[in-house]
Amino acid sequence: MSREHGLSFPIAFGVQETQVRELDPWWADDHHGHYLQPMEFLVLRGGTIFGAMYASGPVGRMDVEEVLTAIRNRERRRLEQRPAP
Numbered sequence: 001m002s003r004e005h006g007l008s009f010p011i012a013f014g015v016q017e018t019q020v021r022e023l024d025p026w027w028a029d030d031h032h033g034h035y036l037q038p039m040e041f042l043v044l045r046g047g048t049i050f051g052a053m054y055a056s057g058p059v060g061r062m063d064v065e066e067v068l069t070a071i072r073n074r075e076r077r078r079l080e081q082r083p084a085p
Helices: 064-081
Strands: 027-030 033-036 039-043 049-054
Touching: 039 064, 049 064
Parallel strands: none
Antiparallel strands: 027 033, 039 049
8 A cells, every 4th residue: 555655664464463562552441442642744755754643533633724824834954954055
């Protein structure tokens, strides 16, 4: 799936509990069963994690505008720190 979309990092979908333990996921147990809560990651060039969000509901998750604002601010700071030619 990653290659189909031109991504250079793996994407996890349909993973089992043993496959995500090192990410310290948030598992839920309720009337729907035992399931992994969504995890969102912003990844910089080179693979560094810039931001991560673990949330059990829509409140607290990153929306598109928040992600774009974070990326734009990060890029602006990166360009400001670049030495003048």
